[in-house]
Amino acid sequence: MTLPPPGGPAQRLAGRVAIVTGIDSDHARAIALALAGAGMAVALVGSDADRVEATAAQVAEDGGHAFGFALHGDDQPAIARLVAHVEQRLGPIDLLVHREGPSWESMCAAVSAAMAARGRGLLIDARENTAAFMRLDSVPGLEHETPGVNAFVFGVDAFPPGVAAELLLALATG
16 A cells, blocks of 8 residues: 655645544445555554454554444444553544444444534434435434534445545545
């Protein structure tokens, strides 16, 4: 993977932190590698510990910073520990790209609460068969809980993994 040229997305994303779930899928893996290549520290979440660690090793080999978490199901206390660990180890979370694994609602609730403390952040729902953009305040049960935090739902399955990664990178840097 090649890093972007100086003055590009890498400078704007250096020092920022992302969580990418569903590292077991090619789409999520491509997104994580693109974000790390653009300078973000990335927390990798998946149910296949070997795949998560292999992706973390690829990020390190490419000169980026990532670490992995094997997470199974929708264990809310484990998700809360994950968010706390990411913020302690990498810093405040700027971006969540949710592909699969824990439910979107559980990940949104945990990550958006952390983001709301700073009043900024971006949540992207990259699950299969999603094809619309929406603001976080339109998500049932999360209205008005996280001012200044936007969420987007994006149909990444319509694109090859590398193209999906570039589109999400553009959203993150835009």
